[in-house]
Amino acid sequence: ATRTETLPDDADPLYVLERYLNSIHYVALPDLPRFVGGAVGYIGYDWVRFLEPIGDDTEDDLEVDDVHLLFADTLAIFDHVRHRLKALANAFVIPGGDIDAAYDDATARADGLLATLVAPLSTHLISHSDTGEAFRSNMTPDTYREMVLAGKEYIVAGDIFQVVLAQRFSRPVHADSFDVYRALRSLNPSPYMYYLALDSGVTLVGASPEILCTVEDGTVTVRPIAGTRPRGRSPVEDARLADELLADEKERAEHIMLVDLGRNDVGRVSQYGTVHVDELMVIEKYSHVMHIVSNVSGKLLPEKTPFDVLRATFPAGTLSGAPKVRAMQIIEELEPTRRGTYGGAIGYFSLNGNLDAAITIRTVLIKDGIAHVQAGGGIVADSDPQAEYMETIKKSEAGRRAVEVAERGLDTLFQPASITETVGSRWNRLEIETEVATRVLRTG
Template structure:
């Protein structure tokens, strides 16, 4: 079935500038991984977004796409569109991105997933300096832009519940658009997707050469000294909490998509993502939403309080019991929920901010987390960018108060954070956004995998425990690399 038909499209074109044309096909022998390998493996830019909620339930839709019609990349105050440096007479890349997105408005059609076209990409942690005066003394040692988004009008939604594919090709409407011709083009684009899907996928074994041991940019003693210095700032009243991180580098020869294949098994998470960005790939399995806005409802989900998983169910239950009764962990979580309420409250209708499922436990492959949900209703004079930047970066990755915490992070950490602690996800053409906090992530470039993890520090933090927490948080990524190498060695 193809939906909507040309008559409905002509009606919608009077009100919208982007209209999805969708064909549904059976896909009971496919997986999101097989679809990506068939359609998008050879594309310079592509994405795969998946989700496992509640620790073990696959979300209804996975999203895949390649060959964007536009890319936007920014470093500091300069930016490129489709790889060409742009000089528009301003130094506001966020304003430029906001302007680009404003040209596209798409309807929310019934029986379709939330995301039917839009921009997929990220804001790095360091992009905060575009709207806040944060010190900038550390070198940049990662290959990524500060901001990157690729605009997709052709994509696939994989329906995990009904075992079907929604092949989507959007019509971009301009005053000169011949709608009949544009509709035929969308049908042709969908046909190309079907033809590629019909090709038999050759066996695709994991190809990862054995890796080196992870090397941190902190010696253990240095990290513990940074913890003690942070505690001095806390006792002096500068801050209540701060997140200090260390970055690990692992040498590994790999097809980065193979790292994603193993990470999604080792650490299934609410936000699993693979972004192909030319020579660089971003591979992640984040448990934590930054901000989601759906039809004006803002949602953030603070995660603060972590313990390792037990080797048995009994040990796991005991570790959770200790975690939820730990005064330090409870105080840290409550403080960050309050920070989330304040962030959401700045852009929400008065009286609409509320908390649901306060301090519940979510279990992941290697750790347990304490989680709460904060909601609000977006004010009519604010947009998705206002909401995103009100919550950015997350307090769970910076601290409280945020600005002073970020100043201390710049002082105590050794390099720019890059993508770690930033936001990754999509902004759709209907004015909605869904982003995660970039943690539990591998940035892979030319044989090197970068992995970063941090610990939330408060007045009674124990340096040795905080160091170990960062190692525990990075362990899923280490395990994915190791497992990929082991599987490769048996092929």
């Protein structure tokens, strides 16, 4: 059934969803996954305007929804480790309602889903539509470097300790958006892979490495990522770059600052004395970059909900800065356009009370035939403008390459330009696939 509710202009739209989910009493069953149905989709960076006074100075050129969530009551769940598929359909019973009818409806939905899944697929031809068009930024390299210098002036003045400044790369795209996802999944497999084709005309294709926040069985977790180096072209170079990253005083100081911010965010919704740093400054490696990563957790206060956790942690300090509100005000002043989905969250609010939200980074947004990839760098007092500019180039590379590969045709994916590239790219791809598989096994 369709339900429409009109809110005041300044009212947080998530309160409607929160009230609805809180009205549902979910009966837990054994052996069900973390997500059993509920709301799934994205919350854009600009949703923060409902939470904090960050100003309204930038152009909304993308014109995407601040929040777009789908309510899922019937799911196909694929276990990538055990290679098993499960169909799940929720039966909703209103007080005094017909339980048998609700059960029959859920059974019919599950059977219908399974019938769809086993039906023969239509042939999907590989498209070759590359027009040779290049990605173009929404600012020149000099403009980005000047933006970094302006951010550093605020740091010297004592307004902030850090600010994350981003640029956006765009180009026309003619390839099937799912081919972009398939290319990205091969180029940059990550803990969070997603493909969302929405009726608003927006498609999100992403490979995010970073948790914004999770709530599972009453435990709140954030996992800040800060500190970046490119991947090496051999195991020896890769190890050297990892050691160099961990020894870099600037990167270490920036990371510790964001760990402290994460502890503060988790502490706002956690029981006193339960906030812990479970992992501190470990290296995680992905296809094009490696990062310093830490893990912070706490026990959720009984009176708090997953929505409170999202509000306490949004947006990530690794995509805004510290102190968070002042950093966002400076972002509003310095960046030329609204961020849209970039730097927000993508994930779910489950009927069983779980929340899992990734930060919307390493993501391609496709709208009106244009692919957009955005990336930023954390600016601190001793940041080098050129190095920060190159970091945004490297962070956006997987998304840009995925679009280019989909345009040329997926059959070109494993045709590198040189023997050196063959050795480096295959080694990196093999290692990251092993790491992601290990992480999946460890977490669930």
